[in-house]
Amino acid sequence: MAEFNIRRLISGGLITNYFCTSRCRHCLYRCGPRWPKKYMNPETGEKSLRLIRKLGCRSVHIGGGEPMLRPDELGQILDAAARAGVHAAYVETNSSWFRDMASAQSVLSDLREKGLQTFLVSISPFHNEFVPFSKISGVMEACERTGISIFPWVADFIPDLSAFDPDTAHPLKDYEEKFGENYLLQILKRYWIHTGGRALDTFRTILPNKSPRQILAENRGGCAQELSDTSHFHIDLFGNYIPGLCSGLSISIDDLGKPLSEKEYPVLTTLFHSGIKGILALAQENFGYAPAREGYINKCDLCSEIRAFFVEQGFGGESELNPGAFYRF
Ligand code: SF4
């Protein structure tokens, strides 16, 4: 039987913090203001970056949460990247930190000195529920003035956001009133969104739901492919490696590069070998779990519910269902 072993990393990033000014409906990591105000320390950053390099990846992005809520600490992570010989390709931001042009230019100049070359600036109706467009425009202008490149994600939404008062945030219902009741569904077609984390709660109401029986019939194998995918990996401030896009699952960075033990990672290794069918059986046979809803969008929706159930039961290896706050927010 194939073993679950992350031997090589292709492309990914660091999660410096999970706390965020926003609580976007599509957030894969369920970030928000209620998360503990913890930020990656330079030692964990450097250790993670050296490991990333050792496993074959020489460039990372830095995201959160909102990494710019602590620019000095972000600067220390950029320093750590330079020491580890890993290129910091871009930093993601929601622009909520923008106050005025002078202070933005000052903070950006300091970060540029430390190697910040590009900002991925989030632009979407989900972000605009919390961040006024004027702040986003302000950050983009400050970047231009300080010689930092911008990667607008996604520029296609600029006309939508521009249809409203730029100085305030706008709830999704404003967009539905202006652009049609099916606006949420339209977003899915215009924007790459992985339906995991909080996006499951958001899209469950508008996407077709399937019964657990149907989901099992359609997904008979394990999740080896998804869990082994290192083309968009993340390592967070707690030293958790997040396999694939499976937020809420984790591997200690100390366990990368070696086969995962079934004893220490009972949930992950079951998912790897037997998929959703395997963890459903694990939950039913050991704890009498029964699916709470009639319908789920996909196997990951059911998987998330079962994992939250395991957390409630205190089941699972110490390093595999982290961070714990993911299952509370
Ligand atoms: S998507 Fe980004 S801005 Fe929105 S809650 Fe998540 S981390 Fe914060």
Ligand code: SF4
């Ligand atoms: S079912 Fe679970 S392990 Fe499998 S891809 Fe979905 S979230 Fe990942």
